[in-house]
Amino acid sequence: MPKIRTGMCAIVAHIAAETARLEALVATTGRSIALLKERRAHRRGSDGAD
Numbered sequence: 001m002p003k004i005r006t007g008m009c010a011i012v013a014h015i016a017a018e019t020a021r022l023e024a025l026v027a028t029t030g031r032s033i034a035l036l037k038e039r040r041a042h043r044r045g046s047d048g049a050d
Helices: 002-047
Strands: none
Touching: none
């Protein structure tokens, strides 16, 4: 495989890995936000405070 093609494959692999990492971060952040909203709603329901 030509040297340029090998370099391009490495770039594509790096971008794919970083994309997967960012997608996992977005999913984790979404779950954290949902849990915080649930916790906040639960606290409001139990003591009536904001």
